[in-house]
Amino acid sequence: MNNFTVEAIDLTRLYGGREAVSNVSFTLSKGQVLGFLGPNGAGKSTTMKMLTGNLAPSNGSVKICGIDMIESPKEAKALIGYLPEMRPLYKELTVDEYLTIAARLHRVSAGQIKKAVEVAKERCGLGHMSKRLIENLSNGYQQRVGIAQAIIHNPMVVILDEPTVGLDPIQIRDIRALIREVGRERSVIISTHILPEVEMVCDHVQIIDKGKLVFNGSIEVLKKQRIGNKLLIGMHNPPTVDEMLKVAGVVEAESLPGNLMRIRFADDAAPAEAIVQAAVNKGWGLHQIAPDQTSLEDVFVQLTYQEQADQAPFVSESVAA
C-alpha cells in the first residue's frame, strides 16, 4: 500500500478514433499541488473528467487513494471534490441551499451539514452572500460558490478546472491562498493557462500537449530551465566576444543589437562581479547587468511546439520520484 492520493495509469481517451488523451500516467501524493498546463484542446479537461469519473477512459485506470474509479466509483468519488470548467451551479437556488445540497450529496452526515456549509463559505469568503440567489451573484462570486462546493466535504483530492478564470486580481490572490492552504493537507490538481499562477501555487507541473504529457516534474526544474545561467549586459563600448570569454566563469557570449551582450556561465560560477570589475578596468561603459530570464511563456512554447525528440532530456524526474 503506497500513499498516493491520485494514481493515473496509461489514461487514454479516444473520440471517434482520434486520441484526445493518450497514455497519460502520473501519481500525486498527499500535500502536493499539481498544476496542469497546456494549450487549448490539449486534453486537460478530458483528463480531469476521467480522473473524476465523469468520463470513462478508453484505456487505463484511475485510482484515488488506492480505490479504483471503475470498480468502486462511489467510494472513489466520495474522496474527490471537483469543479469543472463550466460551473455546475443551480442558479435558482440560494448559496446556502446549494451548498447544503452539495454537502448532502457528498455524504456529509446530517449533523455536520450546517457546520460544513459555514466552514466552506468562510474559506471562500462567501459569508455575507448566504441568502442571495446564485443567479444574482457576480461571476467571481459564482466561481467561489463553485470552489466551495468542491471543498465542502473536505475531500482528499480537490480537482479544479481553471479555478481563477473570471476573477479580479484580489480574488485571484485569495483563491490561490486557499488552494495552497488546501494543498497542505490534501492533494490539489488545478488546470490553468496562466503560467505565473503555476509558479506561485504548484509544487509539481505537468504540461500536456495534443493529449500527451510533454513535461512532468517539480516546479523547480521548470524554474531552473526558465531562469538559466544567463546574464544580459548593456555596455556603451562593448568588447568583442573573445574578450568577454576571458572573464572567469563565462562559457558563452553573444552580441546582440543595441550594444547588448548575452552571456551564459557555468553552473557553479557567479561571474557578475568579475564582469563589473573588468568593465571598470577596461572602460566598457557598463550601464546594465541583469539575469536574463526566459519567460515561462517561452519555456511553455518551447515545450509544446518543439519536436518530441528535442525535449527528451528535459522530461526528467517524474512526480512520483
Place this chain on the structure above:
Amino acid sequence: MIINVARKELKSMFASPMGWVILSLLMFAFGTYYLNGVNDYFAVMSGAMRPAERTGVTQFVGQNVYGFASFMVLFAVPLLSMRLISEERRSQTLPFLFSAPISLTEIVLGKFLGLVAFLSILVVFIGAMLSTLNIWADIDFGFIVANTIGLLLMVASFSALGLYFSSMTQQPVVAAILTFIALFALMFLDRFFAGDPSNTLASLSLTRHFQSFSGGLIDTADIAYFGLFIATFLTLTVRRLDADRLRG
C-alpha cells in the same frame, strides 16, 4: 441518497414559478369540476330518473373529477418533466451529480421520485377534496382509494416517460413536445383500434389500464403494466446517461 436527489428536485421545482403555477391552476380546475359535479348530481339524480338507474355520489362526482384529472396530467407532466435532465445538460450541471458519490440509478430514481412526489401533492389533494363529500353523504372510500392509486400509477408512468425524453435532448421544449406526443399516442392508442379491441397494440394503451382503476377495481395486471412501463423507461434513462459517460 435517492432521497437527497429527490429533495433537490423538489426544491428546484418549488424555487421556480412553474411548479406553483401548475399546482394552483390544476387545483383550480379540479375544484371547479368537483363543484360542477356536485351541482350536476342534484340536477341529474333528483329528476325523473328511476332509482335503479341512479349511481352514488362518489362515483358520479369521482368519475367526473378523475376522468378530467387523467386528461389534465397529460399536459402537466411534460411541462414539469422536461427540465429534469435536459436543463441540467444545457446549463452543464450534470457533472455536479456525476462526480458526487451516487450511482446513475440513484440519480435517475431520485429525479423520478422527486417529480412523482410533487405530482402526488395533486393526487392527494383530489382525494382529500372528494373525501369532503363524506360530510353530508356516506361515500365509498374504496372507490376513491382505487382511483388515487390508479392516478398515481398513471402519473408515475407519465413521469418515467417524460424523464426519458428529457435525458435525450438539451432542449427542454423539445423534450416536452416529444413527451406530449408519445403520451398522447399511448393514451389514445385504444381509440385507433376501436374496431378491433382485441388487438395487442390496443392493450398497450395507458387509458385502457386506467379504466379498471377508475371503475374502482384494483387489478394486479394493470399494476404490473404500469410497473413495467415505469421500470422500462427508467432503465432506458439510466442507459442514456451511462452513454454520456462512455461516449463523452
